[in-house]
Amino acid sequence: MSQRIRVLVRPKAGILDPQGQAVERALPALGFEGVENVHVGRLIELDVADPSQVADMCEKLLANPLIEDYEIVEA
Amino acid sequence: MRFGVLRFPGTCDEVDAQLACERVGEAVILWHGDTDLQGVDAVVVPGGFSYGDYLRVGAIARFAPIMESVIAFARDGGPVLGICNGFQVLCEAGLLPGALLPNRTLRFVCRQVNLVVVHADTVFTNACEEGERLSIPAKHTTGCWYAPPALHEQVEANGQVLLRYAPGENFNGSLADVAGVRNEAGNVFGLMPHPEHAVDPLTGSVDGLKIFQSVANHVGAAHV
Numbered sequence: 001m002s003q004r005i006r007v008l009v010r011p012k013a014g015i016l017d018p019q020g021q022a023v024e025r026a027l028p029a030l031g032f033e034g035v036e037n038v039h040v041g042r043l044i045e046l047d048v049a050d051p052s053q054v055a056d057m058c059e060k061l062l063a064n065p066l067i068e069d070y071e072i073v074e075a
Numbered sequence: 076m077r078f079g080v081l082r083f084p085g086t087c088d089e090v091d092a093q094l095a096c097e098r099v100g101e102a103v104i105l106w107h108g109d110t111d112l113q114g115v116d117a118v119v120v121p122g123g124f125s126y127g128d129y130l131r132v133g134a135i136a137r138f139a140p141i142m143e144s145v146i147a148f149a150r151d152g153g154p155v156l157g158i159c160n161g162f163q164v165l166c167e168a169g170l171l172p173g174a175l176l177p178n179r180t181l182r183f184v185c186r187q188v189n190l191v192v193v194h195a196d197t198v199f200t201n202a203c204e205e206g207e208r209l210s211i212p213a214k215h216t217t218g219c220w221y222a223p224p225a226l227h228e229q230v231e232a233n234g235q236v237l238l239r240y241a242p243g244e245n246f247n248g249s250l251a252d253v254a255g256v257r258n259e260a261g262n263v264f265g266l267m268p269h270p271e272h273a274v275d276p277l278t279g280s281v282d283g284l285k286i287f288q289s290v291a292n293h294v295g296a297a298h299v
Contacts, residue, residue, distance in 0.1 A: 015221065016248060018181045061138075064131055064167070067174045067221060 002047040004075040005054050009063045010041035041068075045075070076294040078102040078287075079115035081145070081161070083125035083136050088271060092121040092158065095271035098284060099291040107139040116294045117154040118145050120161030122214075122269060132175060132217045133163035142168060154198050154290050155263045159215055162255075162265030170263045171256060172230050173222035178215070179248030185214035187279070188268055189241035190254050193234075197257065199264040200237050202288040208241060209282040211268040218267040220249040220256065227251065233259055238266055 011017045019040035027035045044062055048054060054072050063070040078096035082089045082104050089104055096102035096119065103113060107125075112118065125136035136142065142164070149155045149170050157165040165171040178184060187210055195205040203209065222230060227250060230236060238255035245252045247267070255266030270283030 016176060016179065016219070018177055018179055022181055061130070061134065064134070064174055066223060066226075067176060 002049050003051045005046050005048055005051055006073040006075050007044040007046070007054065007058060007062050008041060008071040008073065009044065009058075010039055010069050010071075012067055012069050015067055076100040076116040076291055076298075077114070078117050078119055078290075079105040079112055080119045080121055081105050081107060081141055082121075083107040083123070083139060085125045085127050086121055086123035086160070088122035088158065088160075088269065091269075092119050092271040095274045095283065095287050098274055099287045100294075105141055107136070107141050110140045110144045112141075112144050112148055117156065117290050118148060120145070120155065120157040120164050120265075121271070122159030122161060125160055125164060128160075128217075131167070133160060133165075133167040136160075136164045137168040146170065149258075149263050152260065152262050154293060156199060156286070156290060157263070157265035158269055158271060159213075159218070159267055162267055163217065165263060165265045171258055171265045172226055172235065173220055173250075173253075173256065175217050175267070176219040176221050176248075177217050178219055178246070180246070181216075183214070183216040184246050186212065186246070188213045188244045188246070188254075190238045190244075190268060191241050193236050193239055197237055197264075197289070198262055198293045199255075199257065199286055199289050201292050202285040209238070209270075209273075209285065210280040211270055211273045211283050213246075213268040215247070215267055218247040218249070220253045220267070222250060230256060235259065237264060238268075 024038040239252040270286040273280040273283030
């Protein structure tokens with residue numbers, strides 16, 4: 001039996017996130033006002049036999065802990 | 076002396092790197108799936124888009140079979156030069172401090188940049204003068220060097236920043252204008268600009284040759 005896992009990877013707080021800034025600037029141009037703190041990250045979905053290994057996978061490959069935070073969600 | 080230039084799927088600057096190396100020594104291409112470094116004296120990890128830059132730049136390439144040998148070579152003190160994507164790969168492999176983030180502008184930029192040589196008494200800059208300016212092209216989308224404050228402080232305190240963008244030339248937003256940084260031991264160095272594209276007067280500058288010449292000087296001196 002494998003378990004469906006979602007890993008959410010975000011730029012670490014305080015790190016320059018030009019993608020988030022670009023999206024934040026684009027939204028008002030389409031008439032969407034009142035949007036702030038936009039950040040763009042990655043979603044990684046995977047089926048794993050042993051969910052306890054996912055944190056290690058994140059540390060070693062799925063995220064770069066120097067610049068990214070990750071969150072593991074059981075789907 | 077003999078350089079080994081790595082080739083991953085998606086590498087595109089290995090031939091220019093090989094030609095640059097051949098101006099100061101011999102050079103062979105090393106395939107990512109092999110593990111034999113063929114007894115080379117120095118390794119160049121060249122530019123390009125290894126493994127399509129999937130996941131993060133450099134993230135997959137660091138697990139290529141050849142990288143195990145490169146990491147062991149580096150740990151033994153062998154000179155390793157990472158250029159552009161090669162710099163990103165060496166950061167991901169933990170051989171160099173920090174990480175490369177998307178350019179502040181999010182744009183791909185291709186232009187000649189002026190770099191200032193911060194330290195000239197190193198494996199990679201001994202053919203330069205301290206304070207000298209090098210004119211070398213840069214071409215990348217993900218070249219904004221970053222390190223968390225404590226790591227950055229340590230890198231500066233150890234004198235690991237060998238090249239900085241000259242005033243007004245830091246187009247990618249790199250922390251403290253860092254263009255090239257070495258490891259603590261001094262035998263691994265990475266930079267975003269491309270010295271291999273500045274080795275022939277035909278293309279306007281031969282300043283890049285000094286980086287390759289420095290490595291050759293170092294290897295030559297070690298063999299005397």
